[in-house]
Amino acid sequence: MTIDSLDNDNIILATGGYDHTIKLWQTHTGICTRTLQHAESQVNALEITPDRQHLAAASYQHIYMYDLTSNNPNAIVNYEGTSKNVTCVGFQEDGKWMYSGGEDSRARIWDLRSRNNQCPKIFEVQSPINCVALHPNQVELFVGDQNGIIYRWDLRTDNNEQLIPENDAMILDVEISPDSQLMASVNNKGRCYIWSLISGVIDTPTKMIPKQKFEAHTRHTLKCKFSPDSNLLATTSADTTARIWSADHFTLLQELKQTESQRWVWDTAFSADGQYIFTASSDGNARLWNVKTGVMEREYAGHQKAVTSLAFRDAS
Amino acid sequence: MALYDNKYWLLSHIRNSFISTDDTGMCELVMSGERRDIQTHLKSMEPFPDPESSEDDEDDFESFELQMDMDFKIRERSNTAAQIEKLELARKRSAKMRNIKWEHTQDSATQDVDLFVKKDVSHNKIQQNKTSKLSALIQTHADTPKNPFMEYAKFDGTGQVNIPTKKYKIYLTMLPPQQRNYPMPVCCISSSKVKELIGLILLKFSYNYGTANLKDPNHYGLYITEEDGEVDSDFPCLDYREPISKFGFNCLGLVEHKEGTKSVSFPDDSTTLFTIEEMNRTRTISEKSKADENKQMENDIQAVEDHNRLMEAPLYHSFRAFMLSKVKPKIEVNIGVSGERIEIDPVPQKGSKLLPFKAKAISHPIDSIADCEITDIRTNRTCFRIVYGANSASIPNSNLDSSFSSSTSSSLQYPNTTSYKNYDFESNHVTANDLVQKVKLILELKTSSTRVEYLATKEKKLQKKKSFHIVK
Numbered sequence: 001m002t003i004d005s006l007d008n009d010n011i012i013l014a015t016g017g018y019d020h021t022i023k024l025w026q027t028h029t030g031i032c033t034r035t036l037q038h039a040e041s042q043v044n045a046l047e048i049t050p051d052r053q054h055l056a057a058a059s060y061q062h063i064y065m066y067d068l069t070s071n072n073p074n075a076i077v078n079y080e081g082t083s084k085n086v087t088c089v090g091f092q093e094d095g096k097w098m099y100s101g102g103e104d105s106r107a108r109i110w111d112l113r114s115r116n117n118q119c120p121k122i123f124e125v126q127s128p129i130n131c132v133a134l135h136p137n138q139v140e141l142f143v144g145d146q147n148g149i150i151y152r153w154d155l156r157t158d159n160n161e162q163l164i165p166e167n168d169a170m171i172l173d174v175e176i177s178p179d180s181q182l183m184a185s186v187n188n189k190g191r192c193y194i195w196s197l198i199s200g201v202i203d204t205p206t207k208m209i210p211k212q213k214f215e216a217h218t219r220h221t222l223k224c225k226f227s228p229d230s231n232l233l234a235t236t237s238a239d240t241t242a243r244i245w246s247a248d249h250f251t252l253l254q255e256l257k258q259t260e261s262q263r264w265v266w267d268t269a270f271s272a273d274g275q276y277i278f279t280a281s282s283d284g285n286a287r288l289w290n291v292k293t294g295v296m297e298r299e300y301a302g303h304q305k306a307v308t309s310l311a312f313r314d315a316s
Numbered sequence: 317m318a319l320y321d322n323k324y325w326l327l328s329h330i331r332n333s334f335i336s337t338d339d340t341g342m343c344e345l346v347m348s349g350e351r352r353d354i355q356t357h358l359k360s361m362e363p364f365p366d367p368e369s370s371e372d373d374e375d376d377f378e379s380f381e382l383q384m385d386m387d388f389k390i391r392e393r394s395n396t397a398a399q400i401e402k403l404e405l406a407r408k409r410s411a412k413m414r415n416i417k418w419e420h421t422q423d424s425a426t427q428d429v430d431l432f433v434k435k436d437v438s439h440n441k442i443q444q445n446k447t448s449k450l451s452a453l454i455q456t457h458a459d460t461p462k463n464p465f466m467e468y469a470k471f472d473g474t475g476q477v478n479i480p481t482k483k484y485k486i487y488l489t490m491l492p493p494q495q496r497n498y499p500m501p502v503c504c505i506s507s508s509k510v511k512e513l514i515g516l517i518l519l520k521f522s523y524n525y526g527t528a529n530l531k532d533p534n535h536y537g538l539y540i541t542e543e544d545g546e547v548d549s550d551f552p553c554l555d556y557r558e559p560i561s562k563f564g565f566n567c568l569g570l571v572e573h574k575e576g577t578k579s580v581s582f583p584d585d586s587t588t589l590f591t592i593e594e595m596n597r598t599r600t601i602s603e604k605s606k607a608d609e610n611k612q613m614e615n616d617i618q619a620v621e622d623h624n625r626l627m628e629a630p631l632y633h634s635f636r637a638f639m640l641s642k643v644k645p646k647i648e649v650n651i652g653v654s655g656e657r658i659e660i661d662p663v664p665q666k667g668s669k670l671l672p673f674k675a676k677a678i679s680h681p682i683d684s685i686a687d688c689e690i691t692d693i694r695t696n697r698t699c700f701r702i703v704y705g706a707n708s709a710s711i712p713n714s715n716l717d718s719s720f721s722s723s724t725s726s727s728l729q730y731p732n733t734t735s736y737k738n739y740d741f742e743s744n745h746v747t748a749n750d751l752v753q754k755v756k757l758i759l760e761l762k763t764s765s766t767r768v769e770y771l772a773t774k775e776k777k778l779q780k781k782k783s784f785h786i787v788k
Contacts, residue, residue, distance in 0.1 A: 010449065011449055011450055011453070019476070019479075020477045020478055021475055021476060021477060023475075027450055027453060027454070028453045028454055028456075028457040028460070029457070029460070029463075030462075030463065030466060031523060032469065032472070034475075035474060035475025035476070036475070037475060037477045038477070039477040039478060073475060074409055074412065074413065075413055076412070076413060076414060077413065077414045077415075077416060078410070078413050078414065078415045078416065079416045079418070080415060080416070080417055080418065081417050081418025081419070082418065093435075096431060097431060108418065110416070110418075111431070120418060120419065135437075136435065136437045137434050137435045137436075137437050138432070138433065138434065138435045139432050139433070139434045139435075155432045156432045156434070179437075180437040199437050199438060202434070203434075271448045271450040271451055272448035272449075272450065273446060273447055273448040273451050275447070275448070275451045276450060276451055276454060284470060288454070297454055297458075298454070299462070299466060301466050301467060301469040301470055302469040302470055302472060303470065304470060304476065304479065304505070314448045314449060314450045315448070315449035315450075
């Protein structure tokens, strides 16, 4: 790879938060290249479509879709019909459908292939949904809610199975490792729970076997994310740090801390090779860290208020 | 209505009507303070106070609808118009957006079979640790120093929603002259301070030109600037601690302050930013700008002198000159020039009695003077002319005056307006120059109607001449 070919063109880093804007960044310089307007509410979650053409922003009562290929600062599609905050959003790997979870206690499947959502699917739970994760087999969704229950929702059969890792604790995030071997979940007490997953053949559901539990942080653990090679797990927390754990024994490898200004760390994303990691914090900055050394490499400043979500897509 | 014979009520009603119909808020300002005084005053005037009425509305002298608040502002406009505009904008925006509504269909039979296909993950190969593009990019740019102005990025107003922003045209005086012609547009959030705006400008500057030669924002000042990019140095730079919302100007110039001028009060923390090489570069820059500075200084001194001359112009000063005429010998005169009048006094000569006519003093109010100019410069003397409007009364119309007018008025007579006459003088160069300049300055200051008319007719004449030439 020559230096000439090293530009930012195919790398997408988007951040959003409470200042009603979404910013796109040039990763190596820290320059904000575009600002998208998200006037009606804060940004709860961001996700880039598999084809890299669009950016979905989960917000209050809506999911807005932005065009990443044009210069239009306004959303081009508005998915509406949810009554409360949409807390998470994600895509099927071919972009056939989109899933979302919200504070209206419903997880939804939005059909993206047809122009008008022909085939919606809905899954209702007892309390507001904080997080939804899609199993790499593309047919099982794991939904975490404020009652502390994780639901395994089979999209083909609509069957579900419940897990309660800890009483009186909210599930704040749930994540499946890309190699489908592990599931991680974090709660508002700072604990992280790990399950081994045994994938079923054809129609048998995935089995979840409790593997480990550890104190990831002393306060709310807000997000957990596996590295693309499934060897690392990153957790972010209200204790103003993000931590990186080895995914085999869950020992602490690195603490990402910037003592001067960093506040709650809300979201995180690994580079495709797992060498670098982005974090988003309430102090209005996103940061890039070297995973091996724990050194902060770049800072992305420009948001007026807390940055609560980021979406990143690396190129290879 | 019992209220109408209650004088307190009536008085209060009248007062409230005044206050509520006065949009400037002045009535409110004047009247609301004296409520109590009037009440007690009325009480003491009344011989037989009515016990009932005094019980009723003792404290309710204001109408119930009006709330008297203590900050006397101009009444705020309703924000209905703004609201409507906002809705309209939202409507327009949403027209461009595709809306997809959630509709819950009950029949799952319509479901596509291929929508949910289970992917076999047992052979899910995890990609090898190949360096990703991001890592490569970061590693090749590992030496890039952190932009020291990055902390000011959050004051950027571009693309912000729901936050008031201000747009500026910034002229960058540190650029080479040929690049200075166009201002850099900068949009800043309104709540930021001048220093933060400077930081943001430097950040934007560094995107285009790099961070070399840039110093800490404390080393720069924002000056009021003309639309053509000329920095107005008559005003001090905007105070860097003040919020930008305090200043209304939107065309500003960024100027680097020289060492020792402004940096006294703040600690210099920018030293670590620059290597020696960069220091050398800045030095050449500052030398260059020192030349500019000297030039600037000269200009300043010139400006001060001009200003002083302007200020002193209306003060009395007398000059010695010779009055010329075609028919008579030249007479030595004293010309007294002041803000009010021009006096021409013949200097008493030996044997003046022998002259065939008597020279009298002349005085013209400055309002009647139309022009003063140098007509001829010779080796040892300069001729100049004072033109005046003949209609305006020149006080003692001496025979000398009239004799002059007869000789010279023919050339400058215009049918529709005042006729202009002139005196011709000659003197040495310095005196003539000083006098002409002084009179010109006074004329500029006063701009009497005579002068305006004179200039207009002159202009007309010139144009006539021109058109005549063209015809020829």
